[in-house]
Amino acid sequence: MKETTLKQIAETLGISITTVSKALKNYPDVSAKTRNAVLELAKNLQYTPNSFAVNLRTKESRTIGLIIPEVVHHFFSNVINGIIAEAEKQGYLVIILQSNESMELEKKQVELLLNKRVDGIIISLSNESNGDEHIKEIMRREIPFVQFDKIAKLIPSSKVIINDQKAAFEATEHLIKKGCKKIAHIRGPVNPQNAIDRFLGYKKALEQNQIPFDSKLVYTCQNVTFEEGKTFAKQILADHPDVDGIFAITDLVAVGVLAHCNEVNVPIPQQIKIIGFSNWFMSQVITPKLSTVDQPSYEMGAKSFELLLEEMNARKDGKPFTPRTVELSTSIIERESSK
């Protein structure tokens, strides 16, 4: 019931471990005869190299780490999908860890991965985090490293992002073109770069369309949940009954807004037009269907791994590596909520 090793093959064949290893790896300095004998016996004994030993010897594990705020999230689970798929093609396995939007935990997860000696790390920062010590530590150790979506701008790693400001600008302008005059914005927490950028895009769109910006029309999420969407919708209706457009940081929140409006019979899109962000699956099955910004989540994952692979390969060859930033494009999806 023991695992087959090179040693066993070598002994039964009466040759050295070295030769067995070479035969298996197609080294040129082993005769066809011995090679075949080794290959056959290896097959019969179902030999597979002990990856622990290989890891130790080659100093790589063909495993990467991924840290995201949460798995149960349409956007992130799609990203995971893209990363796993791309990684698998290249023979890499993926360890997934969650930060639960906590910087404390994120720090711990980074340490776990560092200690595990993964070949590379991909991360989307938690809301509390922003290029702190633990992120710098990754850079210091020169572990191949890619940030996506929620990034620390100042950390000079590879990055995969969308142009949040531009996308938010377009979303807001979409509402304006549809006739909205007074548009509220439910924004994300203060820290994350993408919440900031989306807010700036919103503001810019107002300014460029001669609509005065009013900070009272901006509501800030703590946890970016469905419930917050409902709460803020109620608040907006109470504070500013003449609001005719709402741009929410993400579809989940927008759906919360929609749910509240449905409950209190505020007609959407007649009285208020709504647009979300990220194109969650849910958005196309609710009533009314939610307009949103399509964000290529699968591609974001795939591209993130691609950049990571570039760096891993470069470092393996001892070549210098300069981080790259890839910006993926977004598009407005018009559905019933802004018709």
Place this chain on the structure above:
Amino acid sequence: MKETTLKQIAETLGISITTVSKALKNYPDVSAKTRNAVLELAKNLQYTPNSFAVNLRTKESRTIGLIIPEVVHHFFSNVINGIIAEAEKQGYLVIILQSNESMELEKKQVELLLNKRVDGIIISLSNESNGDEHIKEIMRREIPFVQFDKIAKLIPSSKVIINDQKAAFEATEHLIKKGCKKIAHIRGPVNPQNAIDRFLGYKKALEQNQIPFDSKLVYTCQNVTFEEGKTFAKQILADHPDVDGIFAITDLVAVGVLAHCNEVNVPIPQQIKIIGFSNWFMSQVITPKLSTVDQPSYEMGAKSFELLLEEMNARKDGKPFTPRTVELSTSIIERESSK
């Protein structure tokens, strides 16, 4: 820029590697003086044991593998959540692989994990799969192994399941109690045990309530998608205009049914009452809100890891291990679609 090793610490302190190792692991046979010296230097040099070496030596990687049909799925992402959370508490990392509902791929993923020498494997079978060779291989190698949700009944491993038949029985009976006389069932593919069991539960509920079973009222999904839900809804309305209840294999399909009914203005629940399965988040935000069977997905993940841990620990201690099956309970959630 090199990693610190036991050797380095030993040399700078002028002691042996053995003693350093023992000091760090709190062996009793090292004096307080040397221990402290080691501990301090280790801290200063930021020593962390090389996990590749530890793996090789201890023959365990503190890593487990998880194979599921797909990550982008409300149920499975919740399970992942439960597994990762529980694993982390015990110092285990989780490698996630997808079978994409393909047996071919599932087979490959099992091999990957086996070669990677993970300490244990948790799996939910693809629709095409049912205890085939690759699953038996896991058992043969005596790798700690847990199946959940979609299981191969005949494989004697630990299992975490719900009583699909009972849950489906209750769901169907719920519709009956609400007055439905002619209930259609959109079932899952032929292979998976849980699709079979849910179908049997549906059938049994009809029989026990003196409603004749009609195989023409059973529609079989291929891919269990939103689109299939829509398609079958259309078909049901055409084939059997007098159907007044539909029990769908999962919420995603039920939402498809709902979407079609909304499109063609079939009033839900007045004309047809609908119940789904799994309690996806989506179900509570659509119109009308979907009745469903709540399935404790997070707990399923957590429990799966728990059982795996039991087996991993038992095997480590060389103790015999007898697999356990844990059945988690479900509950009917009544919402608008069956009022």
Place this chain on the structure above:
DNA sequence: GGTGTTTTCGAAAACGTTTTCGATATATAT
């Protein structure tokens, strides 16, 4: 000072692989 006990340490083997480099043996050329 002898005997026995306890404390503290380190040599060495082992985990299984990869790779370098040198040693044969065989073939080719002069």
Place this chain on the structure above:
DNA sequence: ATATATATCGAAAACGTTTTCGAAAACACC
């Protein structure tokens, strides 16, 4: 025949840790 090139192999080191076992040193006791 000798010298040179080529084909085939294996010894050994290395990766960094853990653990067994024995040795040495320190201490106790009479």
